[in-house]
Amino acid sequence: xxxxxxxxxxxxxxxxxxxxxxxxxxxxxxxxxxxxxxxxxxxxxxxxxxxxxxxxxxxxxxxxxxxxxxxxxxxxxxxxxxxxxxxxxxxxxxxxxxxxxxxxxxxxxxxxxxxxxxxxxxxxxxxxxxxxxxxxxxxxxxxxxxxxxxxxxxxxxxxxxxxxxxxxxxxxxxxxxxxxxxxxxxxxxxxxxxxxxxxxxxxxxxxxxxxxxxxxxxxxxxxxxxxxxxxxxxxxxxxxxxxxxxxxxxxxxxxxxxxxxxxxxxxxxxxxxxxxxxxxxxxxxxxxxxxxxxxxxxxxxxxxxxxxxxxxxxxxxxxxxxxxxxxxxxxxxxxxxxxxxxxxxxxxxxxxxxxxxxxxxxxxxxxxxxxxxxxxxxxxxxxxxxxxxxxxxxxxxxxxxxxxxxxxxxxxxxxxxxxxxxxxxxxxxxxxxxxxxxxxxxxxxxxxxxxxxxxxxxxxxxxxxxxxxxxxxxxxxxxxxxxxxxx
Numbered sequence: 001x002x003x004x005x006x007x008x009x010x011x012x013x014x015x016x017x018x019x020x021x022x023x024x025x026x027x028x029x030x031x032x033x034x035x036x037x038x039x040x041x042x043x044x045x046x047x048x049x050x051x052x053x054x055x056x057x058x059x060x061x062x063x064x065x066x067x068x069x070x071x072x073x074x075x076x077x078x079x080x081x082x083x084x085x086x087x088x089x090x091x092x093x094x095x096x097x098x099x100x101x102x103x104x105x106x107x108x109x110x111x112x113x114x115x116x117x118x119x120x121x122x123x124x125x126x127x128x129x130x131x132x133x134x135x136x137x138x139x140x141x142x143x144x145x146x147x148x149x150x151x152x153x154x155x156x157x158x159x160x161x162x163x164x165x166x167x168x169x170x171x172x173x174x175x176x177x178x179x180x181x182x183x184x185x186x187x188x189x190x191x192x193x194x195x196x197x198x199x200x201x202x203x204x205x206x207x208x209x210x211x212x213x214x215x216x217x218x219x220x221x222x223x224x225x226x227x228x229x230x231x232x233x234x235x236x237x238x239x240x241x242x243x244x245x246x247x248x249x250x251x252x253x254x255x256x257x258x259x260x261x262x263x264x265x266x267x268x269x270x271x272x273x274x275x276x277x278x279x280x281x282x283x284x285x286x287x288x289x290x291x292x293x294x295x296x297x298x299x300x301x302x303x304x305x306x307x308x309x310x311x312x313x314x315x316x317x318x319x320x321x322x323x324x325x326x327x328x329x330x331x332x333x334x335x336x337x338x339x340x341x342x343x344x345x346x347x348x349x350x351x352x353x354x355x356x357x358x359x360x361x362x363x364x365x366x367x368x369x370x371x372x373x374x375x376x377x378x379x380x381x382x383x384x385x386x387x388x389x390x391x392x393x394x395x396x397x398x399x400x401x402x403x404x405x406x407x408x409x410x411x412x413x414x415x416x417x418x419x420x421x422x423x424x425x426x427x428x429x430x431x432x433x434x435x436x437x438x439x440x441x442x443x444x445x446x447x448x449x450x451x452x453x454x455x456x457x458x459x460x461x462x463x464x465x466x467x468x469x470x471x472x473x474x475x476x477x478x479x480x481x482x483x484x485x486x487x
Contacts, residue, residue: 005031005237007471008251009464010269011260011450012239013041013412014059017228018070018461019258019449020237022468025482030237035244038222039229041260041410042418043459045220049297049397053361054354056221057401057409058418059459060345060363061314063089063205065224066212067135068460078487079227083215084350086313090214091306092177092184093387095319099306100181106210116178123172124207126156131211134204139455139462161200162425168199169321176320182206183324184316187341189423190288190367192332193325197425214313216347220354221459235485245269248446256475258449258467262412262420263432266441266448273443281433285452288423289331290403290416292376293365297396301360302346304388313349317342317364317383331367336374340366342383359396371415373402412450419457420450428456439467445475 005028009020012034020030038044042058049055065071066083076083085104092100103109106124110117127134133150134157160168165186169179186193186202208214217224229239248269251257259266263282267274304310318324318341327341344364347354354361364384366376377400384391401409403416412420421427431438432452439447449467451457472478 004253005029006254007256007258008033008254009258009260009449010245011041011412012036012039012225012229012241013260013450014043014225014459014461015449015451015464016041016258016260017225017232017464019260019464019468020232021074021228021484022465022481023256023472024232024235024237025484026472026476026478028476030232032232032237032239033243033245034239034241035411037242039239039241040222040225041412043221043225045222048295048399052356053297053359054220055295055361055363055399056347059221060347061214061216062221062459063208063212063214064458064460066215067131067208068139068462069136070461070465073484074228075487076224076227079231081224081227082218083213084218085213085215086311086350088308088312089209090185090314090316091309091312092180092316093304093306093309094177094180097305098177099309100177101308101312102181102206102209104210104213109210113178113181114175116173116175119172119174120178123203124210126153127203127207128210129153131207134207135211138204139460140466157200157203161203162196163199164194164196165198165202166194166321166325168202179321180319180324183321184318184341187316187318187324187328188343190417190419191328191423193328195424197423197428201423216313216351218351218353231485231487247271248273248443256445256447256471258447258464258471260412260450260464261448262414262450263448263452264414265411270441270443270446275442278433278442285432286422286424286427287370287414287417288419288421289367290370290372291365291406291418292368292374292403292416293363293401293406294377294380295361295363295399297355297398298360298362298394299396300358300394301349302362302384302388302394303390306387309387311349313345313347315344315346317344317387328367331369334369336368336372336376338379340376340379340383342366342380344384368403368416370417371403373404375400375402420452423456428454431456437470439470440474445471447471
């Protein structure tokens, strides 16, 4: 880029790229600086096992992305990004060949839950009806203010979101199938499921299955990252890869710098530019459990005992709700377990382009104690075999990443925590520090724009978009952020 840019974004993950696009839409010259050799952060896709097998290294399924106001405005189809919806959004196998299934259709999901059909409708129909209002409110930077629209649906959701998911499951459902289904969704939050707020994640992910779906990006999540980079470059901005920022004085002449980093990384880069009070709050910021992930190249589809599970994009493997709760209690308490909750995705169910003809890619991860180097491959594969006997016979190759390796691959995953900070009630209200505008830092013109700010983890781009709007207002005097430029 000729001359000094108007703004620099450190980190080319989904939030960093979203921030850059919003700034670029205002006519600013933006430079994105990325430590890795490719842009994308958690959206990268690589051949981890064998040639021709495309594995998403982190994010694969994008319910938040499909619902996100930012990505809806970005208009994925016009950018050549195709979202693929599996027949079944997610499945929760149970012993004896049973499985609880979440379809795109709320009615079809309810019918499959037998005597809990009316209970499922009672919980989810009002949420789906006001899905746009709920998503817009909780993904905005104003979620701590009273809503101006959709008040009834938001209030209903908020009141039921505060307790733990065991309370929600037992209040609404009579069958183990329905209870396991919502518990499996809630476990995405990487929290002990007896803690507050786990109901909220189970409800919002369950609602999104019917509102926006749980889609995958055709060709791999990298396709979404590449589309965002292309849009930036077409607008005259640039993305520089292979450059690690260690000192923010590198950009001392740049009016605005936005950081898609962990809070600790920002403080380290800021040096003496950050006062001790802010440093103390950042030291108190808690990172949650890590993950241990396995990617497989398979000679055929996973042989699930229940044939409907073979049509699901995402599978939650744990058994009953109580088994799910026990599996998530272990890493939260600093322990591993032989019966973990396993989150698995089979992308080639809807996207055969990710593997050679007739072959499949498949991945799964479990939550482990923060920073644990433990190898959970055997425990994961035993849980898969429990519901898909003969799975190991299909394995052509596997690649694993423990929690420290996840952090080495992406420094935002501190201790293997792919959420960039525990999604507890306290840390969702004050993320990462207790101040009203948590994007603003003590350094003038320097803003946090990562999943460590509201609304938190997932590929939705809203942390970066929200931070960019603050920077536009405070640094450049742009009170109303311009719309993203058309493709």
